[in-house]
Amino acid sequence: MFQANVVSNLVRGLDPIHTKSVNLRPGQVFQGTITHLYPGQLAQLQMGNMQLSAHLEAQLEKGRQYWFRVQAGGEGIPRLKVLENVPPQTRESGAQPQNIQQVLRQLGLPQGGNHERLLQHLSQQNLPFSRANLAAGAELMQQSQLAARESMPIIQNMMQQGLPMSRDVFQAMGAMAQNQSFGATAEGLMQQLGQLTSGNPQAAQLQQMLGNMLQRSDPMGMTSFGQSPTDTPRLAGVFHGLIQQVQGGNPQLQEQALSVLRDMGVIRSGEGAQTLMDQFKAAVLRPENQAMVQTLWPQLFSGNQAGMPLSQMSSQAVFTMLMGQVQLNQSGAMESLTQLLMGGQNPSQGNQQGNTPLMAVDSLDRWLHTQPAATQQLMAAVTEGRPQQFMMAGSQDVAMLRQFLQQMGLQHEQQMVQQFDKGEQMNARQLDTLKGQLMQFLQQNQSLPQAVQQQAEFLLSRLTGYQLMSMDQQGPTQHLLFQVPVKMGDVFQDMTLQWDGRKKSDGTIDENHCRILFYLHLTELDETVIDVQIQKRVVSITVFNDIEKPEAFQLLQPLLESQLKEKDYHLSSLKWQQPETDSLPPHLKPQPGDSLWRNHDDQGYQGMDVRI
Template structure:
């Protein structure tokens, strides 16, 4: 899946990132190359893609690589070369750094696995100490992970200077492999449903809320919206005419049919005893006696009133309800055919009034749903709410609790990680206990990988479950940019990437690049570019961005194969100017 590929780039590959600067600390060992030697014993040393100036106090040769150990990491770092020319000649070694000899010098166990581990650290240019290598090897042995996969996970932990513990390793591992967050939550939900433990039931309710259909986006069938506009209530005559023409194109209303005839037929169908079951399913309140006496109302009023109270889900979920509505309208068309025609509408040659109504209907039938207590909210507020519910800020909340800024109830209420940590302490069936542990590892791994920094460029990445109508997927969000004085990324100069798998478009990347609040959007997808639909939605997008003081520059559509090139452009957006004055290190 696309989400695991994104995380693998963060945990395994550095191909799209600028070289991570080396932090020189006392005891660190790394491999570097002497690229040039200048007069007065000054040389250029290349390490991890960086070139620094070195004062030589050892016999070295330009163009050759050596093992270095940091003897003093403060001020001007002092490096001790472990295998200078004199040492190599005395030991009869080749001109290339010897891993075997280094292991002997550091007093490391002589084994094939240890040698492979050292070589990989060297190839990835990750500094290490004797203690970190021994601790890492012990951890890999304990977890039975003395293999390439284990090496990669361990090297990423060392590179980020994280504790070499079993818990940290398992958290890193959980992020780099399947399943995704939503799949993990679904598996957890299955195990929780089989437990009668009160704490398990509380967690189950929270997970159900996170996975609730339509929690993020609620999409309604466009037919009720078009029928509402068809009556002309509160809209222009142009819009009413466009709605009528679109309904005719869709086959919902026969061409040339008088509106009064449509209203009369609809009222008769509603009052027909044979349709009582259909009416009760589409309008439960009317069937239960909570509605008004329809027989005494004008046919147009009945039509307007009932259509305004109708809610039909879009897609497959609303097929049966749409078919019931069509039967009340006394049309012979099948709901599946009407939906298929609706999907094709943007590609057809439409007159201005039809395009206007189509655009308004697309906007009106798609809305963002709030989470927990709010009925409706913005997409950004919803995403923030989901992050909070998952417990990605758990450690921060614990600090606030210890400082007295947060109550114990608020610390655990509606916070998945906190609730799972509590549940972990209970007596649970083995399968549920294992699933709780796996989910905790996943959440913790997400937290560890959430932030990264290379020079002035900060990066945040996280994955959240996403319900688009009844379709359940995951969205991985990646922010890149400079931080402001308040610790937040500069919203005027940044880049946001969205990785997700959609029901129809399938794997998709949306690359949003912002320069001085001017936005360029690029969508990467293997499907044919829906130009007509994009043209319909761009005015709405521009209007929404203008309300937030942003300006839309362009919207482009490219294939997934072209997605690699933009990854490399980020470094140029926030290019760091690095220069070295005088001597940087002493060897």
């Protein structure tokens, strides 16, 4: 089974983009095999899949495996000393228990228990470590409720990234490794907070913050917060999706969408898309409907509009333009749009068929719950979503994502330091982020229901984990990792994004040269990885998925090319690949018999540079 659980595997030490190097520091200990001996006490060693040269302070035997301690004073080439009283062994024999105990004795650490288990793990992973690392890691294992086999990869990753060996960091990295969904947990916490909001302003503020964020993350507009199941905002996304299919390029889906609109009473039996567009344009232009038009399309009244008036445009052009910009995230917006589509008649009188907007909404609600077999393909297309449906969030382009990341509070600590340096106190803006409100909520509410406490602590730890995983800055490159909750069907899922790019002189990411990986779990396509590589604004995209390439996949290319062209990018290739071992890039290859991707040291990299 192809696995796309990138976060868990990043915590285990797999970085899909960067090839890691080793940075040996005085006092670190590691196990290596002598591969070549040279005059002047120089030798070449192999540590896992890496080769390095070093000064040795003892006569050693080629082909034997030793434990080394890095000495201070090496210039250019590290100076190593063999640990005393730890007998050498063959590479095939691996780290023997007696050798592990001897190493612990040399380091002055207790033998057995977590110290021995962790040392054995680090030896198998060929990871250099210090005495302090080993002692702190064993203590974290003792404090953790996780099993040793789950704790050790987290500690390994903390060492590899040079993170503080603290309990808070361990919990943050542990939250990253869990299969638990960020979006589903946020939704669960929001619902639980509804029982605590009475007399608890922190709970009310946090609930409102979570509600706003999740509503922006619902491309279908179906998330209802404190509303009844039949409330119309939850249907707005589906309705908008139906309208988009009316003007879509698939004749079969277009006819299915028109059939649903006929059942709703929006258009009469036998009428088609042109009739719908004609009566919609006429309704939009009527003076008595201008209040509804202004609510749905405030940009038309901003005074900044230019171009041909609506009255001079064709019905299809008016329909396409307005449906691409409609804002349905307000109370009553769907009823207003339905009324305009029905010809703008008095809502109490209805249209020529006697139907009212509320009756149409009820019909849509029934269709959504019954989903007749004849329109299941349509429902799948609407659910999977077109890019325009993200307009339901009331945002444009990447502004939605930028605002979402700001609201998550991934710059919380940096802003606090800046304010402290300026001698300023924490302001309200500081708490206007999810991380800030979670911290305040947990600090000021010591007695919480267990479910609420666990959910809030998980979200806080996961946010900190995003920050830690994005700290891996290598020279001129910048590395970011985060997750965005997106509602697919009835549940929230996490869309994981990993972004690597060159940094400009001002520290911002160079949008001309970057790589973005999207990790998704879709209802129909299941686990999917999208690899986007950009060089000089030339874009190549590869989609990795278990199933065969859908017939409609290549039909997306013209639309994708035109959308990218509007942003001054050129699409060079669009590929669909099934993740067979031979076709996958090294960072996406699954390990046979393992449900997780292979660890970094198992990927067969050769000739890595050693950074001293």
